Amino acid sequence: MRGLSFVSLVVGTTGRHPWRDRLAGIAAVRVARGAIDATYATALGYAGGRPRRYDEWGGMDDPDAVPTFAVVEPALREFLGAWPLIGPDIRLHLEHLGYELSRLNRPGLANPALDLATLAELALGPAASRDKPSLARLAERFGLPPHRSGDLLGEARLAARVALRLAAALDPGPFPTLEAVLTAADHPQGRPLLDPERWSHLPAEPGVYVLRDDRGQALYVGKASNLRSRVAAYLGHAVAAPRRMDGLAEATADLEVYPTGSELEASLLELRLISELQPRYNVQRRVRPPRLFLRVHPGEARPRLSQSAEVGADGAMYLGPFRSASAAARARRLAAQVFELRLSSRAGASPEYRTRLQSALLFLAGERGAALRGLRVRMRGAARAGDVAEVARLRELLREAQAFSLQEAALSMSPHTDTFLAFDGRQAYLVHAARLVVRLAAPSLESARAALAPALAGLERPAPPRPLDDAAHLVLRWLSTRGPTWRLVRLP
Numbered sequence: 001m002r003g004l005s006f007v008s009l010v011v012g013t014t015g016r017h018p019w020r021d022r023l024a025g026i027a028a029v030r031v032a033r034g035a036i037d038a039t040y041a042t043a044l045g046y047a048g049g050r051p052r053r054y055d056e057w058g059g060m061d062d063p064d065a066v067p068t069f070a071v072v073e074p075a076l077r078e079f080l081g082a083w084p085l086i087g088p089d090i091r092l093h094l095e096h097l098g099y100e101l102s103r104l105n106r107p108g109l110a111n112p113a114l115d116l117a118t119l120a121e122l123a124l125g126p127a128a129s130r131d132k133p134s135l136a137r138l139a140e141r142f143g144l145p146p147h148r149s150g151d152l153l154g155e156a157r158l159a160a161r162v163a164l165r166l167a168a169a170l171d172p173g174p175f176p177t178l179e180a181v182l183t184a185a186d187h188p189q190g191r192p193l194l195d196p197e198r199w200s201h202l203p204a205e206p207g208v209y210v211l212r213d214d215r216g217q218a219l220y221v222g223k224a225s226n227l228r229s230r231v232a233a234y235l236g237h238a239v240a241a242p243r244r245m246d247g248l249a250e251a252t253a254d255l256e257v258y259p260t261g262s263e264l265e266a267s268l269l270e271l272r273l274i275s276e277l278q279p280r281y282n283v284q285r286r287v288r289p290p291r292l293f294l295r296v297h298p299g300e301a302r303p304r305l306s307q308s309a310e311v312g313a314d315g316a317m318y319l320g321p322f323r324s325a326s327a328a329a330r331a332r333r334l335a336a337q338v339f340e341l342r343l344s345s346r347a348g349a350s351p352e353y354r355t356r357l358q359s360a361l362l363f364l365a366g367e368r369g370a371a372l373r374g375l376r377v378r379m380r381g382a383a384r385a386g387d388v389a390e391v392a393r394l395r396e397l398l399r400e401a402q403a404f405s406l407q408e409a410a411l412s413m414s415p416h417t418d419t420f421l422a423f424d425g426r427q428a429y430l431v432h433a434a435r436l437v438v439r440l441a442a443p444s445l446e447s448a449r450a451a452l453a454p455a456l457a458g459l460e461r462p463a464p465p466r467p468l469d470d471a472a473h474l475v476l477r478w479l480s481t482r483g484p485t486w487r488l489v490r491l492p
Contacts, residue, residue, distance in 0.1 A: 003033045003034050004031065004033070004034050004163075004164060004167045004178060005031060005032050005033055005034075005083065005084075005178075006030075006031050006083055006084045006085065006086045006114075006160075006163065006178065007028050007029065007030050007031070007079075007080055007081075007083040007084070007085050007086070007111075008028065008029040008030075008031065008085075008086055008087050008156045008157070008159040008160035008163060009026075009027075009028045009080070009085045009086075009087045009090065009093060009094075009156065010026075010027045010028070010087055010088070010093065010152050010155045010156040010159060011023055011025065011026050011027075011093045011096055011097065011152070012024045012025035012026075012027075012150075012152050013096055018092070018095040018096045018098070018099045019099055021096075022044075022100070023044050023069055023096055023097070023100050024043065024044055025041070025042065025043045025044055025152050026040070026041070026042055026044065026072070026076060026152070027039075027040065027041040027152035027153040027155065027156040028040040028041075028076075028079060028080065028156055029153075029156045029157050029159075029160040030079070030083065031160050031163075031164065034164060036157070036160060038079070039153060039156070039157070040075075040076065040079045041152065041153040041156075042066075042067065042072050042076075043066040044066060044067065044068065044069055044072065045066035045067065045068055069100045069103075069104070070104055073100075073101070073104065073106065077109075080109065080111060081111075082110070082111060083111060084111060084112045084113070084114060084178055084182065085109075085111045085112070085113045085114070086113075086114045086115075086116060086119065086159070086160075086163045087115075087116055087156070087159050088115070088116045088117070088134065088135040088155075088159055089115070090113045090114065090115045090116070091113065091115060094109060094113055097109060112182050114178075114181065114182055116133070116135060116138065116159060116162060116163060116166075117133040117134075117251075119163060119166045119167070119181065120133040120138055120166055121133065121251060122170065122175065122181060122184060123166040123167070123169040123170045124166070124169060135155070135158060135159055135162060138162045138166070139158055139161075139162055142161075142162060142165045144158060144161055144162065144165075146158070167181075200228070200232075202227045202228040202231055202257055203227055203228065203257075203259050204226050204227065204228045204229065205226065205227060205259050205261065206223075206224065206225050206226070206227070206259070206260050206261065206262055206263045206265070206266045207223070207224060207227045207257055207258050207259040207260045207266055208221065208222070208223050208224075208257070208258045208260065208266050208269045208270050208273060209221070209222055209223075209224065209227060209230070209231055209255060209256065209257045209258070210255070210256040210257075210258075210273065210277070210279075211248065211252040211254075211255060211279075211281075212252065212253060212254040212255070212256070213251050213252065213253050213254075214253035214254075216254070217279075218273075218277035218278070218279040219248060219251060219252060219279050219280065219281050220248055220252075220279050220281035220282055221270055221273045221274050221277060221279050221282055222270065223263070223266040223267055223269070223270040224266070225263050225266075227257050227259065231255065231257075248281055261439065262427060262429075262439055263478075264429065264436060264439070264474075264475070264478045265436070265439060267474055267478065268436060268471055268474060268475075271470055271471060271474060272471075288473065288477075289309035289310070289472075289473035289476055289477070290309065290324065290325040290473075290476050290477050290480040291307035291308055291309050291325050291328060292307075292309070292320050292321035292322050292323075292324070292325060292328055292476070292480060293307065293308040293309070293310065293311060293318050293319065293320035293321055293322070293328065294306070294307060294308070294318065294319045294320060294322075294328055294331065294332055294335075294361065294364065295307070295308040295316050295317070295318050295319075296316060296317045296357050296358065296360070296361050297314065297315065297316035297317070298317075298354045298357065298358060299315060303353075303354055303357055304341070304342065304343065304357070305332055305335060305336060305341055305343065305357060305360055305361070306332075306343075307325065307328050307329065307332060309473075310416055311416075317358070317361055319361055319364055319365060319406075321416075323480065324480040324481060325480055331364055331404070331406075334364075334397075334400055334401065334404060335360040335361075335363060335364055336360070337397055338360070338363065338371050338374075338375065338397065338401055339356045339357075339359060339360040339363070339371070339374075340356070341353075341356060341357065341360060359371070363401075364404070364406060365406060366406055368401065368402070368404075371401060372398065372401060372402065375394055375397060375398045375401060376398070378394055379391055379394045379395060379398070382394060416433065416434055416476070417433055417462070418433075418490055418491075419431070419432045419433070419456070419459060419461060419490070419491045420488055420489055420490045420491055421445075421448060421449065421452065421487075421488070421489045421491055422479065422482065422486060422487070422488055423442070423445050423448055423486065423487045423489070424482075424485060424486050424487075425485065426441060426442075426443075427439060427440070427441055427442065428440055428441075428442045428445075428448035428451070428452060430452045430455055430456065431475060431479070432459050432461075433472075434472035434473075434475050434476050435471070435472060435475060436475055437455055437459065438452065438455050440452070445487060445489065449489075449491075456491060
């Protein structure tokens with residue numbers, strides 16, 4: 001296809017969500033009959049500031065004097081005209097523009113649009129979708145140098161050059177014109193995520209979905225608290241585009257869903273399927289275990305009060321488990337302020353500092369007398385020095401120290417080794433040594449215990465020692481985020 005005419009459009013934003021975040025910059029490159037004809041670029045300002053990484057290319061001598069979107073909108077609309085728009089993540093970029101226009105009560109853009117990943121799929125065939133067809137990968141494929149990070153105009157120029165290379169690779173039979181390409185791109189056949197009839201019947205409950213290509217290969221595995229809403233979000237690329245999963249919706253030929261009944265089970269199933277299927281759009285990450293314990297080892301060269309995911313056989317002193325990693329972090333900060341401890345690796349090494357560390361752990365365990373007396377002495381010293389701000393800070397710290405209760409902040413069991421029941425008033429979860437055994441619906445805690453009795457009888461107790469894997473860490477993280485309405489009951 002020669003003599004192609006279009007506009008390559010790229011926007012910079014303050015975040016991924018069009019309904020909440022704002023435009024920080026716009027760049028566009030107009031291509032007329034196969035050659036770059038004109039460019040447009042501007043930085044944007046708004047109440048609340050803007051990312052500085054866009055200032056250097058914005059064409060502004062004073063970055064703080066950048067125009068608002070309302071000022072540049074007429075010139076932008078004139079530049080875009082009715083030309084077809086092509087670019088990476090074009091649907092998301094147009095959604096951002098649409099929200100900005102709606103804030104001004106101005107009509108949206110009616111230009112036809114084509115995502116660069118869709119053009120790559122049509123031009124290069126299914127082989128192109130085996131890797132994520134991002135702008136960087138496509139540029140590398142054609143031997144084009146990458147653009148500089150944050151340079152939106154450079155990104156728009158590169159997108160235009162890649163689009164021209166892809167257009168030249170199109171089969172002229174089915175795609176004699178750009179209009180034919182746009183028609184093929186907009187047709188939902190074979191693309192279940194772009195066809196509401198394929199996802200409207202999905203259950204509105206937690207579960208896992210698997211997206212597959214036309215060869216049956218898994219593209220992406222995801223979990224959702226509401227399967228119908230999550231899959232429907234792909235219709236406008238509201239999920240795929242912000243996560244830089246270029247071309248995922250277009251490459252999907254089949255959709256599988258697995259309702260699970262609970263978000264925890266959905267998370268566990270997602271973890272297992274990603275490990276088994278190795279979908280190319282998923283980035284396999286280790287599940288970080290929640291750091292529910294506080295640790296002090298006085299024998300280390302520079303001992304410090306730190307958080308730990310589990311109790312080690314290393315001679316250190318441990319306190320916990322806390323109800324959540326954030327609860328452990330709050331207790332750690334409180335102890336550091338009360339005993340004037342350094343939380344960084346540059347902690348003190350003197351005998352006096354080691355004594356303060358051990359006293360901090362004893363304070364958190366419930367021995368508060370010495371700590372409260374020390375705070376009162378510091379308050380009197382600040383008062384004699386006339387330091388009103390320090391007196392107020394120490395008074396607030398004293399209040400926090402008096403209110404701290406380990407019984408409220410910590411769990412009455414070890415989630416790593418114990419067997420217990422988690423109940424939210426509707427569903428009960430039997431957890432054994434950080435593994436989910438079974439979940440069932442129950443109207444009361446008593447009925448849950450009775451229903452779980454057979455499963456409880458079949459457990460090996462005490463649990464044999466074994467290292468915690470990603471699934472166990474996921475269960476622990478889930479437990480650490482349960483709110484005050486949940487009841488955790490240790491089972492004998």
